Every structure is written in structure tokens, then in C-alpha cells.
Amino acid sequence: MEDVWVAAAAARVGAAWLAAVLGLIVLPSVLGISLGISEAYMWVLVKTLERMTVNSQNYFLMWLPFPSQGIIERDETPMEKEIARLHPADFEFSDILYFCRKGFEAIVEDEVTQRFSSEELLSWNLLTRTNVNFHYISLRLTIVWVIGVVVRYCFLLPLRITLAAIGITSMIVGTTLVGQLPNGSVKNYLSEVVHLTCSRILVRALSGTIHYHNKENRPKKGGICVANHTSPIDAIILTNDGCYAMVGQVHGGLMGVIQRATVKACPHVWFERSEIKDRHLVTKRLREHVADKSKLPILIFPEGTCINNTSVMMFKKGSFEIGGTIYPVAIKYDPQFGDAFWNSSKYNIVSYLLRIMTSWAIVCNVWYLPPMVREEDEDAVQFANRVKSAIARQGGLTELPWDGGLKRAKVKDTFREEQQKNYSMMLVRNGSIG
């Protein structure tokens, strides 16, 4: 008898919960309005963190963090000047000094490896994962931290998982339904509605607060949208504000189901694994898509891999050979509330999503930059670098010429030979050879 009563009560609580979620979160997403719940939450969060850090006098909350731009002072004098300074003319022992120092600087700190670990914070945000050297500080702080854990895991996490489930299900169901309609403007309109709604639900599932700047530069149809890559949720961040045609590889599992469903409603470009290898095929398909001015802009992440959002790495030139107008977008996450960077060599996607969903929030700024076109005398690589600079400048990120693929592979020999060639050409010029 009691069991039935308990079960009934639980069912009613569950129903009330679901109703609250639907009413307060899902419905506004459909309509595209905001009830201000997220804003209120963020305000409370910010105030709490501020008070926590100010109140802990005389304690170090965290070992002195090092700024992400580096810890050693690098002498940026180019090789020619430095060696000319060391000796006026011929080859001497001292040339080895330059390379020696460069080598040691690289050993103490190299620019590439530090881009594949999470950005360090200047003050702790009450998440253990950001407190590298955690140790007991004060009772008060520990209590607050415990409350934080309870809030995050027992309240926020179930809420977010519910929302994510609703979002993904409605995406699959919605796009399948829309896909049944005949092609036409009604279908396109409904497809946009479905995509936007589901994106909004998913963004709320992450407690995302996104500020969009310069909306007048938003990517238009027939264009290519290019952005820096930090995590798989970049796509959701962008689709929250507009519709894009995604480009990517066909996956299996849940992702594959989503891909198959969405492509019925909207012309996303999904490649089979074998097709990806053939660059010409890829370029051709993308060109066809872009040429059709009625199709949605395609979304590409030219870095090819996730970087930790402190810098922008080499843009692969493939995306810039397609032609058309490029709409660059800069995305910068605020690491104070949650680290969005996906270190794919350290965490798999499930543990990554779990970390994201147990963070405080995802806060980011998105800047739409004015469109760029490839100029007459530029080749794809130069154009790619120009776009990269624009994005880095806007987002306040450092620019690196390195290839994101270095996360997994070694430096190409061509780079090393380049350096050595420069050096030996200098020697030849100085007339050291008879």
C-alpha cells in the first residue's frame, strides 16, 4: 500500500518536474524568447565566485597560475640579425649559441604543446578540475565547494541531461517529419524552425550564455562560414543564431542517426569516410553546394582539430580553394565558468560531455566578421592566413603557424629543412666559401 503511495508521489513529482522543464525552457526555445532564468543564474554565480575569492584572505587558492601566453621571455630577433650581431662576417663558434638557446627555450616551453592543454585561470572557480594542486584551504571554502558539487551533480546535471535528451529527440523526430514534405519554401522554413529550436534547447542544456556581436555580418546563403575550433559544441553555438549546412564525416551510432535524419530536411553535406580521402571530390561537392545561392551557408572549421581557445593554429587551405565568399567567425569562451576545450587524446566524448554538463555554465562571445573574398594575386594559403589573422585579432587569440595535426603527428621534415636552408644561405652570402 505504501509502495503504491510512494510510487504515485514520485510520478507526480516527476510529472511536475517535466512540466516545469517544458514550460520554462522548451517552450521559450520554440518561440525564441528568453525568460531570463539563465541571466538570473549567471548573476548569482558571478556574485558567489567574486565573494569567495575576495573573502579568502591570506590564503592561496591555487598555485600561482601561469598566463597562457608563456612563461619565458623569448627573444624574437630573427636569425639573420642575431647571428650578424654575434659576429660580423665569417662562420664562427658562436653560431651554435643561437641554436643552443632556441633549443633550450623549446625544452622549457614549447608553443605547440601548451595549446593542447586547458587554459589556466587567474582565480579559482570552485571546480576541482581547475585546481591543479588542490589542498585544504579553509573550512568555509570547502563548505562552499561541497554545496557547489551538490548543486552541480544533483540538480544541474539531471536537468541538463533531460534537456539534452529532449533536444536530440525532437531534432531527430522533427527533421524526419519535415523531411517527408516536398521540397519547397514551406519545407525550408519548417526545417529552419526545427533546427533553431533544437539548438536553443541544447544551448540551454549546457547553460550557455552566448553574446553575438556584429550580427549584420551574419553568413548569408551561398557563402562559407569559417570559425576557430575548440570543441564539438561550437556547431551548436553557431546554429543557435542561424541555420547552416554542416560539413562532416558520416559517423555511426547516435551521431549517425542524427545525421541521417537532418539531411532529409536540410542539405547538409555528409561525406563517407572513403570520400574524405579524395580531396577533389570533397572540393567539387562543396563547390556545387556553394554555387547554388539558395542553399544555406556551409560551416567549416579549417583547423581540423580542437585547440584550447588561447590561439588559432594553421588553417588548412582546402576550405579556401572552394571559392565563394568567406564569412569568418571568432568564438572565444570564457574559461571562468567552464572549460569547453575537448582534449580528444585525454578524454573521450562521453566523459567530455559529462564534464561540460557538470560545469557551471558555458559562456562565450561570438563575433561575426565582415565577409572576405580571395584576391587576384593571393593563393589559397595566403588567403587562409589572412582570414586566420582576422579571426585571431578579433577574438584576442594568438596566431600560430603550426598545424593542429601536431597534436598527434611529428613535424614535417620540410619545416626543419627550411630553417637549415635559411642558415646555410646566410653563410654562403657572407662569402665564407671560397
Place this chain on the structure above:
Amino acid sequence: LGLSRGTQTPIPSLLSPTVTSEQIEHLHRRFKQLSQDQLTIRKENFDSIPDLEFNPIRGKIVHAFFDKRNLRQASDGLVDEINFEDFLTIMSYFRPIEMNMDEEQLDRFRKEKLKFLFHMYDSDHDGKITLQEYRNVVEELLSGNPHLEKESARSIADGAMMEAASICVGQMGPDQVYEGITFEDFLKMWQGIDIETKMHVRFLNMETIAHCY
């Protein structure tokens, strides 16, 4: 100040006071990164640094870390692996100059750094840089350039060696053979070159960063 839960490493005396404990902590983190959380580093661990790939004398630099002479253990030989203390010992060769050093300290400072460079050239550990050893260094610096033949690298080395001989020994008779550059000769060659300010890795000043309090 709470140090990390990791090992409390005794700071080698030759490092203090130029290097602060924050810098040591950073080097320790770097060491752990390179060693992949092991206690020692081997030569292969240096392969994971992309920036180092650029460097033509990469081999010699890595070799220097395992050279017993640099580790002050013996006058010859190589070790297979180094721990954090050894790592700091090698790093100390690149510590920057201090403002309040007196003449004698400066001189010792300079000699240490030059000794490190000398060991880099002298690959067979016999205390002399022979013509062959010098040629090796030049070739390594110039390797990778397809346009420069081995002959050119050799002639550069030979020319430089002759110049070294003239500085160190003066005029040589036709029968005299210049065996190699000893450390004293090496010091002579570097006279006038400001090595103290060129051979250092300078840490950024950490005190300017605000920390929560």
C-alpha cells in the same frame, strides 16, 4: 606556500638564488610533461617537442642532457636517463646573469657556460676539439640544405679551424700539427663575445600577476 603533493625536490645549491621556487615548480611541471609522469627522462622523451624539431643541432642539445660531464658526475660517458635534479643541473647552465655578481662570480659563471658549449663540440670527451669534431658540428648545422655539398661544409670547417689555430698558437712552423682546441684555447676564442647575456633563458616576472587573496 603550499607546494604540490608531488616530491619535494631539494633545490641544487648552484641554482639559488637566481631561480625562484615558482620557476622550479614550472620546470617540474614541464619535466613531468616530458617524462609522461615518470620519474626520469630518456632521450626519446625529447621527441615530443615540436619546436625542437626545427633545430639543426637538436641531437647535440639532447645529448648534452645526458652527458656526464655536464651532470658533474664524471669526466666521460653518458647516462641513460636523468631525474629532475639532473634536469635542473643542466638548466642551470642557462640561468640569466644576476645584477649583484662580483668579478669572480661573473668569471666563474662565464666559464661554466663556455664549458657547456665546449662539451657540445667535443663529442669524444677527450678534452680537445679536433678538426673532425668541428667538421661534424658544421655539417650538422648545415645539413638539410640540398644545395650545399659536403665539400663546402668541410672547407668552412677547415677555414675556421685554421683561424682558431692562428689565434691560439700564433704562427706555426711547417711541421707543426695543430691537434685540437683545448678548453683554454676555446676560452681565448670567445673573448670579447658577450656570452652571459646571450646564453640564458629568462623567466617572465611572476610577481606582476594578481592572485586571489
